Amino acid sequence: MKTVEELKQIANDVRIDIIRQVSRAQSGHPGGSLGCTDILTVLYFNVMDITPENAVSIDRDRFVLSKGHASPALYAILAAKGIIPHEELKTFRQLDSRLQGHPNMNMVPGVDMSTGSLGQGLSAANGMALANRLDGNDHRIYCLMGDGEVEEGQIWEAAMAAHHYKLDNLCGIVDVNNLQIDGTTDHVIGPNPIGPKFAAFGWNVIEIDGHDYNEIQNAFAEAKTVKGVPTVIIANTVKGKGVSFMENNVDWHGKAPSGDLIKVALNDLGAQEE
Amino acid sequence: MARATREAYGEELAKLVQEDPKIVVLDADLAGSTHSIKAGKVAPERFFDMGIAEADMIGTAAGLAASGYTAFASTFAMFATGRPWEQIRNSVVYPHLNVKIAGSHAGISVGEDGVSHQAIEDIAIMRSIPTMEIYCPADAAETKAVVDYVAKTTEPCYIRLGRAKVEDVYEEGNVPDITKIHVLAQGQKIAVFATGLMVKSALEAREMLLKEGVDITVVDVCAIKPADEAGIVEVLKNHDVIFTAEEHNIINGLGSMIAEVSVTYCPRFIHRIGLPDTFAESGSAAVLLHAYGLDGEGVYNAIKSHI
Numbered sequence: 015m016k017t018v019e020e021l022k023q024i025a026n027d028v029r030i031d032i033i034r035q036v037s038r039a040q041s042g043h044p045g046g047s048l049g050c051t052d053i054l055t056v057l058y059f060n061v062m063d064i065t066p067e068n069a070v071s072i073d074r075d076r077f078v079l080s081k082g083h084a085s086p087a088l089y090a091i092l093a094a095k096g097i098i099p100h101e102e103l104k105t106f107r108q109l110d111s112r113l114q115g116h117p118n119m120n121m122v123p124g125v126d127m128s129t130g131s132l133g134q135g136l137s138a139a140n141g142m143a144l145a146n147r148l149d150g151n152d153h154r155i156y157c158l159m160g161d162g163e164v165e166e167g168q169i170w171e172a173a174m175a176a177h178h179y180k181l182d183n184l185c186g187i188v189d190v191n192n193l194q195i196d197g198t199t200d201h202v203i204g205p206n207p208i209g210p211k212f213a214a215f216g217w218n219v220i221e222i223d224g225h226d227y228n229e230i231q232n233a234f235a236e237a238k239t240v241k242g243v244p245t246v247i248i249a250n251t252v253k254g255k256g257v258s259f260m261e262n263n264v265d266w267h268g269k270a271p272s273g274d275l276i277k278v279a280l281n282d283l284g285a286q287e288e
Numbered sequence: 289m290a291r292a293t294r295e296a297y298g299e300e301l302a303k304l305v306q307e308d309p310k311i312v313v314l315d316a317d318l319a320g321s322t323h324s325i326k327a328g329k330v331a332p333e334r335f336f337d338m339g340i341a342e343a344d345m346i347g348t349a350a351g352l353a354a355s356g357y358t359a360f361a362s363t364f365a366m367f368a369t370g371r372p373w374e375q376i377r378n379s380v381v382y383p384h385l386n387v388k389i390a391g392s393h394a395g396i397s398v399g400e401d402g403v404s405h406q407a408i409e410d411i412a413i414m415r416s417i418p419t420m421e422i423y424c425p426a427d428a429a430e431t432k433a434v435v436d437y438v439a440k441t442t443e444p445c446y447i448r449l450g451r452a453k454v455e456d457v458y459e460e461g462n463v464p465d466i467t468k469i470h471v472l473a474q475g476q477k478i479a480v481f482a483t484g485l486m487v488k489s490a491l492e493a494r495e496m497l498l499k500e501g502v503d504i505t506v507v508d509v510c511a512i513k514p515a516d517e518a519g520i521v522e523v524l525k526n527h528d529v530i531f532t533a534e535e536h537n538i539i540n541g542l543g544s545m546i547a548e549v550s551v552t553y554c555p556r557f558i559h560r561i562g563l564p565d566t567f568a569e570s571g572s573a574a575v576l577l578h579a580y581g582l583d584g585e586g587v588y589n590a591i592k593s594h595i
Contacts, residue, residue: 072355119354119383127354128383134375137344141351141359144336148312149355168375171344179336 016059018227024094025055029256030285031090031103036270037279039107042115044279045266047087049224049251050158050189056230057156058091069097069123075153076126076142080135081160081189082116083268088125089113097124133166135159136186140176143184143244154238158187162194165205170215176244177216185237186217186246189224191253193264209248217246224249257282289428290453293484294392296428297449298323300435301360305331311439312352314338316345316363322392322449324362342367346375346387353385358439364398365391365407365448373413381417381444388438389414390447394424395535396563397452397485397577402570408563412540414446415513421445422512423466424534424542426457426487430510433463450535452573454485457508467511469519475503478591479527481520483509483542486533486561489577492584493591504591509542517549524554529594531559533587535577538562561590 016024028051036042058064062075069092079088086106093100098112105111112121116130127138139157146153159169176184188208196202205211209219218240222229230249237245253267254260257279260271271279280286305311305327312334319325319337328335338345342363349359362368368391369376380387396406414422421443425431431449438445457472464470472487473494482490490506497504507523509516524530530550532543543560550556561581568580577583581590 127351128378131374131378134343134347134379137347137375138351138354138379140344141348141353142355143351144312144348145352145355145357148334148357168341168343168347171339171341172347175338175341175344175348178339 021055021059021227024059025051026283028055028087028090028094030280030283031093032086033257033271033276033279033283034288035086035089035103035106037276038104040270040272041107042086042270043083043268044086044257044270045253045260045264046081046160046189046191047084048255048257048260049191049253050084051087051255052225052227053158053187053189053230053249054087054091056227056234058095060231061234062156064095064124066096073153076155078127078135078139078155078157079117079129080157081132081163082129085113085115085117088117092122092124095124098122132160132163133168136169136172136176139184140172140179140181143181144179146183152183155184156187157184158189161188161190161192161199161205161208164188164208165203173212173215173217180242181244182241184244185234186244188246188248189251190248191251193253193262193267195264195267197264212246216243218243219246219248221248222250224251225255290455291428292451292453293425293428293431293449294321294323294451296431297362297390297392297435297447298326300432301327302330304435304439305334308439310357312336312357312359314345314349314359314361316340316342316367318363321364322362322390324360343372343375346372347379349387350379350383350385353387358386358388360388360390362390362392364405365394365410366405369407369410369414369446377417381420385444386442387444388447389445390449392449393451394448395450395484396568396580397450397535397573399451399573399576400570403567406568408537410448411512411536411542415540415545421514422448423510424448424483424512425510426484426508427454429456429458429460430463430466432460433466434510437466448484450485452485454488457487457491468516469523470508471505471523472508473506475505477528478502478531478595479505479507479523480531480533480587481507481509481542481546482533483512484535486535486582489582489584489587490533493587496584496588497591502595512542512545515545515549517553520546520549521553524550524556527556530556531561531591533561535582536562538564559590559594561587
C-alpha cells in the first residue's frame, strides 16, 4: 500500500507523462486524462491486484476505461506500474505504436478492454463481472465513465442489467467534471443529477471529491463491502487538474498544448521539457 | 422434413452448452422466438436474458468473451445487427472477441410483421466490418453444422437464421465443410449461387427448368465471408451466365460478394436475384416470397427472362 504522499507523487508523475505524451503527439485528450489521474492512481496502486507479472492474465481485478479518450492517463499509469516501458510513452498515437489513440486490449498488456466509442464500457464490465461469478472467483471489475458519456443510452441499459444481475463485484466510477466538448454538461443536454439516476436503477451510490485521496480510498473500500447491488462512485473532479490554464477549461478536452504552453504546463507540475 | 433454421440453432446450442462449460448464451427478450431458450433450459446459469437492450447484450457478450467464454448472442436479425452495429464493430470485432451473433427472422420471410422486422441489409452491414465472418445456412442440418463449426473457433461471426420452415437440403450430420461452397446440382452454362432459404428456391427452379431441357448448376453459399474464392472461381470458369439468389437487398449481399470475386478473377455476366433495393411489406412468408420473386417460380422466371 502506498501512502497518500506517495500516491500524490505518482499522480504528479503521471500528469507530467500525460502532458508529454499529448505534446509529443500533438494530439490526444489532456483535460479528462488529468482529471481522472488521482482516481486511477489509487485504483492501480492501492486497490487492484494488478502487477507486471499478472498483467496479461485475466485472473486478477480488471479495469475498463469506458472513457477511452483518457488513454494517456492509463498508459502513464501502466508505465508507472512497470507494465509497459516508460520509453514507450513517446510512441503514443504514432504509426506502429501499441499505444493507439484509444486503448486496444490486444496490443497493450494491462489494458482489459478496447474502448473509445463512448457508452460501451459498462456493458463489457458487466460481462466480465458475470464471468467472474461463473468462475467463482472474487476478482473485482472497475469501470470509469465520464459524465458526458452517461448521456449514451447504453449506459442505462447496462445500469439496469448490472442491478438485475446483482453485480456487487462491479464498481463503476463516473468522473464528473461538468464539461464535454460542446460546453458544460448542463448547457449541452443536462445529464445531472447522475447519482440519483444510478440510485433509481438500484445502485449503491457514493459521492466523493475525486481528488481527495482519503475519500477515493474510502469509497473503493466501502464498495467492496456492499453486497447484492453494484456500486457507483460519483467522483467530482476538475477537468485539466494540475495544469493552470487547462483547469475547468473545455478547450483542452481534445487539444495538445504547443510551444510555450508545454513549458507552462510542465512547470505547473514541477517539471521541465525533455 | 421442414424445419426453421432458428429451431436448429436452439437445438444445437442446447447440445453444445451441455458439452462445453465455457459457452454462454445471451438473448434480448426473444429467447423463445430465436430458440436460444432451449440452451437456457439446460444451462440456466449460463443463460442471460438481457431484456430489450441489444447494444448492452452485445457489450455484455464481449465482456464474457474477454473473460474466456464463447458467447452466443441472439435476437431478430434486424436488432442483432442494425441496432448494435457500432457495438459489434468496436466492442466485438475490433478487439477480436469470441462472440457469435445469431440473427433470426432475417429477410422478408419473417412475414406479417412487415418492414420494421424484415432485415434485408444485415449481410451488407456485417460484411463491411473488417474480418467479420458471416454464415447463412440453407436448412436445419446446415445450421447445426454452422453452430458446431463456429463454437470451435475464436472468431467473431454473424449467423443468419430464418423464421420460416424450410425443407431439408442436407441430411443431418452429413453436411460438407460449411466454409466451402457446395455444388448441389451440376448443370451446364448457367449457375445459380444461392444462400439461406433461396437455396431451396433455386433447387425448385432447377426442377422446373429441367422439364424444359435446361440444366442449371445450383450452388449453396453458406459462408458469405470469408468467401470460398477458389470454389467460386471454379464455378465461374465453367459457366457462361451467373445468377445469385438471396433473401436480402441486392446491394452488398451475396450478389455483390460473387460479383467482387468475379471482377477480380473471372469476369462473367451476373444477374442478382433479391430485393431490388426496395422495402417489402406485410404478408405471409409464402405470399411475400412469391410476390417478390424469391420462391422457386420467381427464380425460374428470372432465369427464363435472361436466356
